[in-house]
Amino acid sequence: MKLTKTAFAVAAIVGSVAASAQTANVTLYGYINTSIENNRGSTATTSATVNRMTSNSSQFGFRGSESLGGGLSAVFDLQNGFGSDDGNLNGGAMFGRRANMGLVGGFGAVKVGYDLTPYDDVMGLSHQNIGSTGFQNRNAGLSSGPGFAGNQLFTNYGRGGTAGCATDGNFDARAANSIAYTTPNMGGLVVRTMYAMVEEVASNGCKLWDTGAVYSNGPITAGLAYSLHKNFRGLGGTGVGMHDQNAWRGYGRYNFGVARIDASYEVMSWKVSTGTLKAKYWEIGAQMPVGAANFGLQYSQRDNGTAFAYSAPVGYTAPASLAAINASWSVGGGKHLAAVADYSFSKRTQAYAYFSNMKNETNGKLNTLAIGLIHRF
Amino acid sequence: MNKKLVALAVSAIAAGAASAQTANVTLYGVVDTYLINTRVGSGWSTLTPARVGVASTSVSALDAGGLSGSRWGLRGAESLGGGLNAVFTLENGFDSSNAALGQGGLLFGRQAYVGLTGGFGALTVGRQYAPIFYTGADSDLDGYSNFSVVTNHMLLQSAGTQLRINNAINYKTPNMGGLTANVQWALGEVAGTTSGGRVFGANLAYNNGPINAGIGYADGKSAAGVSNARSWMLGGSFNAGVASISADYWQWKNPAVANTTRKSWAVGASVPLGAFSVIAQAGQLKVDGGAKQTLFNLGGNYTLSKRTDAYVRFISGSNNSSSNLDVPGVGGPAPSYDADKRSFAVGMRHRF
Numbered sequence: 126m127k128l129t130k131t132a133f134a135v136a137a138i139v140g141s142v143a144a145s146a147q148t149a150n151v152t153l154y155g156y157i158n159t160s161i162e163n164n165r166g167s168t169a170t171t172s173a174t175v176n177r178m179t180s181n182s183s184q185f186g187f188r189g190s191e192s193l194g195g196g197l198s199a200v201f202d203l204q205n206g207f208g209s210d211d212g213n214l215n216g217g218a219m220f221g222r223r224a225n226m227g228l229v230g231g232f233g234a235v236k237v238g239y240d241l242t243p244y245d246d247v248m249g250l251s252h253q254n255i256g257s258t259g260f261q262n263r264n265a266g267l268s269s270g271p272g273f274a275g276n277q278l279f280t281n282y283g284r285g286g287t288a289g290c291a292t293d294g295n296f297d298a299r300a301a302n303s304i305a306y307t308t309p310n311m312g313g314l315v316v317r318t319m320y321a322m323v324e325e326v327a328s329n330g331c332k333l334w335d336t337g338a339v340y341s342n343g344p345i346t347a348g349l350a351y352s353l354h355k356n357f358r359g360l361g362g363t364g365v366g367m368h369d370q371n372a373w374r375g376y377g378r379y380n381f382g383v384a385r386i387d388a389s390y391e392v393m394s395w396k397v398s399t400g401t402l403k404a405k406y407w408e409i410g411a412q413m414p415v416g417a418a419n420f421g422l423q424y425s426q427r428d429n430g431t432a433f434a435y436s437a438p439v440g441y442t443a444p445a446s447l448a449a450i451n452a453s454w455s456v457g458g459g460k461h462l463a464a465v466a467d468y469s470f471s472k473r474t475q476a477y478a479y480f481s482n483m484k485n486e487t488n489g490k491l492n493t494l495a496i497g498l499i500h501r502f
Numbered sequence: 503m504n505k506k507l508v509a510l511a512v513s514a515i516a517a518g519a520a521s522a523q524t525a526n527v528t529l530y531g532v533v534d535t536y537l538i539n540t541r542v543g544s545g546w547s548t549l550t551p552a553r554v555g556v557a558s559t560s561v562s563a564l565d566a567g568g569l570s571g572s573r574w575g576l577r578g579a580e581s582l583g584g585g586l587n588a589v590f591t592l593e594n595g596f597d598s599s600n601a602a603l604g605q606g607g608l609l610f611g612r613q614a615y616v617g618l619t620g621g622f623g624a625l626t627v628g629r630q631y632a633p634i635f636y637t638g639a640d641s642d643l644d645g646y647s648n649f650s651v652v653t654n655h656m657l658l659q660s661a662g663t664q665l666r667i668n669n670a671i672n673y674k675t676p677n678m679g680g681l682t683a684n685v686q687w688a689l690g691e692v693a694g695t696t697s698g699g700r701v702f703g704a705n706l707a708y709n710n711g712p713i714n715a716g717i718g719y720a721d722g723k724s725a726a727g728v729s730n731a732r733s734w735m736l737g738g739s740f741n742a743g744v745a746s747i748s749a750d751y752w753q754w755k756n757p758a759v760a761n762t763t764r765k766s767w768a769v770g771a772s773v774p775l776g777a778f779s780v781i782a783q784a785g786q787l788k789v790d791g792g793a794k795q796t797l798f799n800l801g802g803n804y805t806l807s808k809r810t811d812a813y814v815r816f817i818s819g820s821n822n823s824s825s826n827l828d829v830p831g832v833g834g835p836a837p838s839y840d841a842d843k844r845s846f847a848v849g850m851r852h853r854f
Contacts, residue, residue: 155576155590157592157616159627161627161671161689166693173693174693174694175691175693176689176691177689178668178669178689178691185592207609207614208608208609208610208629209592209614209616209628210627210668211608211628211668212610212611212612212613212614212629212668213608213609214603214609215609217607470582470583470588471580471582473580498588498616498617498618502527
């Protein structure tokens, strides 16, 4: 076991064409976020506690750019996700968080491959200083973010935006086989739109069209996103029938200096055989910096889906288990409160602690107390 | 093909987050591949009610990680001021004979942790070595090679609580005149219990000049919270210059099941001869019920440079009439009762 090492050199294979004067510019980067949590889940009749260590979006990646002259650059980003608690390869994909390449220039940027949807550009604005970390994340469970994992207090409605149209998922996700265009920055406004042929198989024509606009100028940050899913396969990952889904989300933030406040509103719709399911979500939050520390408070709420329509429509095949969907729907609503504190040792290293309380409409609860460490390189 | 060497920039992930400190990240690795021939002698597949004979067999293979597991990794440290540092290690294991991911398909299956170090010691969280692992390392002159007697006794007979531990919180004391200790608690992540599935480990090590010695302990519990893997080890080595010598004693049992105790001892010596070094190890493993295996590891290394060496090893595991214990490190077929397993390996290791 050796413990010393020198600087790090990489060989860039430039290809068979003669190398130009430009040097390859490749960056190795990473983010490790590990927390230790105490989770207490309960229903009206039972409760259980789980202590665990969790990896939160831990990643490493390579990105680079090559100037092609005339303001044009070729860029790429390959981003791996792994478990900083157990070393696992997330999802069995080497670059399962991002794998794209493209051209950037005065016209904006065009990127192709596997990438976050523009919906996430707006979703991500809601994150507090520690990013998308565990159950403090107000998106967890309630909004279109990944919900509650195995705890099942809230149910995710919808489909996957990951590489597959049938998985349980949400509107905030990554899309495979995507092509995205980003405008140049127009006085603080950047718009990104993405089209994705998610699965590319003959049995379904599922595709996704996602657009997000983000405006940042001085103390004001605002965002608006719209997501359209065509021919996704039902709720709860059911493989029967193809359905259309859409969602939109608006976000606003004002930074007073001493503190910032923000709010979001979101409407999600899923067409199924029995009609259209609709869920509404809103959130408010505040965050205050105190020296090297930040203190944040978040509250969010999703309705219980009273807009569910049981009238049979025309043109949709029933999902495999309507009963299961209805059962899920009945526990769909919930409330989430989180208090977060973080302390920055440096720009690259942070420690944090949070308390999160989630409650659903059938008296399911999840209380989480966590501490964690973030390190970037 | 036109290759160009450039410096690899390592930068903070968020735009605008680049601080005055540059990130100090090291890419490192080992590629270690060897050719091995293993012969398992004739024996008995069952002893009762009737003995059934098994013929001898042999296999040749190209395998990986002979002296050191093939790996690549990233590690770094950031000074936070006041003696405090943020540290991380992400270490991948792979099979350099067939390119597969190691450790059962994990990306960073060897190590994945982040933590803080300082005057207080080190507090790290993630997938980490069990404290008892360091006791074996101090006692093994063959450095936990696949052929080592220590490896085949302690690490491979019952690896679960003694090698790499998930979800582990580890505290390491500062070095106190050569003395360090680790205390490790790994969360079991079982609902409704704080003890179910947990792994506890501790060790005390003395590393000073020619002496490397220590004592280690590991205890794992089932999901139901019952201790089912408990082991301890005492061992060390002494470097006298002309030669190094080592000795260790290891014991493991499942306290929940009677007659599961495994006991082993090993001794070793290595002699440096210029670019060559010669290693010899011998040991014995006994299991409740009368099974006994005698293990020898003989070989030599030739150093081609500080980063590259070549090696040969001969490993012999002899079972008594009631033993079919394997020599797991060398792979190949497992021996039957009363059968011996002998391997000859030649390989090369390169470090970067």
